[in-house]
Amino acid sequence: MLSSLKAPATETRGRKNSGGVEFHAVSKTFPDGTRALHDISIHCPAGEATVFVGPSGCGKTTALRMINKMILPTGGSVTVNGTDVASMATTELRRQIGYVIQNAGLFPHKRVIDNVALIPRLLGEAKSPARERAAELLKLVGLPAELGRKYPHQLSGGQQQRVGVARALAADPPILLMDEPFSAVDPIVRRDLQYHLKSLQAELKKTIIMVTHDLDEAVFLADQVVVFRPGGIAQVDTPDRILTTPADSYVEGFTKGNAGIKWLSLLPTAGLTLEAASSEPGSSTQVSANWILQNDANGRPQSWIPAGSAASNAAGPIPVRSPFVHGTDMLNAALNSAVLSPSGKAIATDPQGHTRGVVDSREIHLAVMTAKGRIDE
Ligand SMILES: Nc1ncnc2c1ncn2[C@@H]1O[C@H](COP(=O)(O)OP(=O)(O)OP(=O)(O)O)[C@@H](O)[C@H]1O
Ligand SMILES: [Mg+2]
Structure with missing residues (x-):
């Protein structure tokens, strides 16, 4: 496996807040007067996956984009590793953060391999090692190396999504932001991508902050689930507790009454006697x-x-x-x-x-x- 991509496990876990992201009483009112978020506080621990779920328009993307300063809060602060992002140079901050969006957002005129190598190249890496590494990354996300020669439109939606993940990992950032990364692919490919991301995360131990509409996806991938309600937060908890101990009827409503069945997806089969x-x-x-x-x-x-x-x-x-x-x-x-x-x-x-x-x-x-x-x- 890629040694350069391995998480510095002992350092990351030992240092308080390393790679961790915190929202401190954050609010956002857009210039047109829309109040997208009001006074939210969340701690997204380093090396863990935090997943935001909630209905459309409740501020999930707004919150996510505050982490890499694509949106600035109008109240409160966001910190990365304990440092207020407002005081960090944007390029320096974004070097630590990979960003994956719906439909992958690949450059159509660049070959797949060069899409993946793009950020290391921008950071000054020479072409040949950057491409070598990009080829390794394609393998890591489960794509054949030959695919690197193709252009994005020659790939299926699921393959493009994997390239999007590879590209976000290319600069080996400790933090990965994902905004509905798998929502545009069919359910079977989606399941496959979820499995792949989960096993990748078990190895890489990135600080992942992901947005999804799909509670099953949240429960499957998250160490911590954040349930948003319009403008705020209804519950921050482990998947297990979201399902078994919802804070209120709003959170309970998300499980559509199937919390018991969904909870089974948290229990391993390894202990079953065959x-x-x-x-x-x-x-x-x-x-x-x-x-x-x-x-x-x-x-x-x-x-x-x-x-x-x-x-x-x-x-x-x-x-x-x-x-x-x-x-x-x-x-x-x-x-x-x-x-x-x-x-x-x-x-x-x-x-x-x-x-x-x-x-x-x-x-x-x-x-x-x-x-x-x-x-x-
Ligand atoms: N640039 C903007 N100017 C004004 N209002 C905005 C802007 N961006 C977002 N909003 C509003 O802020 C609110 C939160 O938007 P946001 O995109 O964060 O929601 P979301 O939870 O990600 O929704 P979805 O699940 O549909 O992606 C919405 O009411 C949206 O219309
Ligand atoms: Mg959104």
Whole structure:
């Protein structure tokens, strides 16, 4: 991996506020009289992801842009590493900050590789090392190096978005601002980008401040969620507490009544005990009295074959739907898999999709109750 991109973990965590961003009683009234924010205070800790959610027009982008001085507060102050941004030279400040926007915002007349290398070049780096590094960054965000030769319009929306992230990382800034970075891509690509960003963050430990309309995205990516209401803040808390202990009915309204289901997306599947199922290509395993799990020629789960009393009722094999990746996916995915399976058992695979085992829905229920510290049965 890129050693130059690795977070200086001990330094960052040891120093108070290093890379951290704070809003101190910040207000913003635009020249036309619009009061976008009134007296907000937020601490975005260094090395963590803080995600702003809230309805349209409630001031999320305004707050984000105050961090890199694209917008200046009319009251209060914003500090980076404990220093008021108002007292910092704009170029010096922005050197510490990567900025990713919706639709990536790439320069159309520049090749992908040069879009990524742009900021290091502006900072005086020579062309060849800047391009080499840009190629590494493309790899880091999951794009093939050949793509660097193309122009932005020759890429899909999801690929452009990845280039946008690579470009923001190019100067290796400790802080990454992201304003609805994935909102313009379809749900499947979006999920993929979210997974990628999450694993990238686990390694790079940037101070991320991100805006989204999507509570699922916020809960998945955030260490800390900030729920905005028009002009102010309704709650600042961990994803877990936003879901289980909303400050008021306004915050609760954001979960659309599905807080319990969303909460399952915070619980790992790594601790689930798997029941054995063969991973051999073409093999089958009887996992319950009535159901046999059949693998395809690559050792991936393919279909449920009815046995026992199910054999006389079911017309034939039932295709497998939605296995979960053991240790990577969260409990919501395991529960989904169990619900969709005729045997009531979720199918666990490795990251390549090969059968690892099955999990009974009762084991999933037990994991949920254990996580809640509530086992009454
Ligand atoms: N330059 C400006 N001049 C006047 N009013 C503005 C300006 N920029 C933003 N506003 C207003 O400030 C308020 C907050 O805008 P902001 O863009 O921060 O909202 P947001 O939460 O990011 O919304 P969205 O989710 O739609 O992106 C809105 O009422 C908006 O119309
Ligand atoms: Mg906005």
